[in-house]
Amino acid sequence: MNSSSLSSCASSTEFERLSSWHLVICQTSYLIAILITFISTYSAIEMVWCKSIFQKSTKFLILLNLFYANLHQVSYGIEACQLLxxxxxxxxxxxxxxxxxxxCAPYFQFLIAEVSGMFLCQTGLVIERACATFYKNFEKTTSTTVTVLISLLVVVISSCTGRLLLWDDPLTGYSFSCVSFPKPSINRAYGFYIVCSLVTFFNLVTTILIMRYNKKLEYATRFKVGARFRKREAIESTETVCFLALSQFVLMFFYCGA
Structure with a gap:
């Protein structure tokens, strides 16, 4: 048997991992989480699009975030089923x-694009909420322009992230699954997850500051109906963005440990 065929065989460590019940429990948990994500997304879409007072720009970015999240869950779910x-x-x-x-490279790049898209969408939401808070003339035309620019940046940057992470990797090895970084690029995985964690932390802190600022101004405009309505919309939408940021911040630690 030549070295090429040997390298394509699972090592004893990989074989033990594959045969362990720990893998079954983890992958089953992922599939349950995916199902919960789908159910929660339906409720979130109904609430955000039909029952909220959010601006359309905020709604669109939240829906884009949910799109990336569900796309990622589908991709990850396929690999979980294959491992089982x-x-x-x-x-x-x-x-x-x-x-x-x-x-695995195309699938891996697509998966990284989905992960990047989620975090970039969250950052885009923070930027959009900051514009709505501090820019007095953030009306329909301006908000639409900002949303389109943010969405384009999210799509372009996220689609390039996977290629950048693998740009000089020879891709001649074998991996446990297509959701894993190739061994020559494993150091970039740490950098990628650190950047994602820092971005998530920044989004969370910034959103909290924006929310506190809006709540403070709400009391100053309590006798002005129009201004108070806009502040209430800003507060409720920022609270939603804050919840999403907190969720991503917590889930990032689980993702890094997966």
Whole structure:
């Protein structure tokens, strides 16, 4: 057996990981979380689009964030199902359970684009809420322009992130699954997760500050109906963005440990 075929076989450590019940519990938990995400997304869409007083620009960015989140869950769910299939039906074939990095690259890049899209959307929401708070003439035309620019930046930057992370990786190795960083690029994984964590923390802190600022100004405009309505809209939308930022901040630690 040549070295190439040997490298495509699972090592004893990888085989133990695949055959462990820890893997089954983790992947099953992911699938349950995915189901919860789908159910929660339906409720969130109904609440945000139909029952809220949010500006359309805020609604669109929240929906874009939910789109990336659900797309990521679908992609991750496919890999979770494949890992469970390997656990139950492929333990007798250790040379068939690993996946070639070159074949995984498009899927991995797509997955990273989804993750980046979620965090960039969150940052975009913070920027949009900051504009709505501090820019007095943030009306329909201005908000639409800001939203379009933010959305374009999110799509472009997120679509390039995966390619940048793998730009000089030879992609000649084998990985446990396509959601894993190739071994030559593993150091970039740490950098990527650190950046995502810092961005999430920044979003959370900034959103809290914006929310406190709006609440403070609400009392100053309590006798002005129009101004108070706008501040109430800003407060409620910022609270929603804050909740999303907090959720991402917590989930980021689980993602880093996955």
């Amino acid at each position: 299939h390997k656990h139950y039906f492929m333990l007798d074939s250790p040379c068939r359970v690993l996946q070639y990095d070159l074949n």
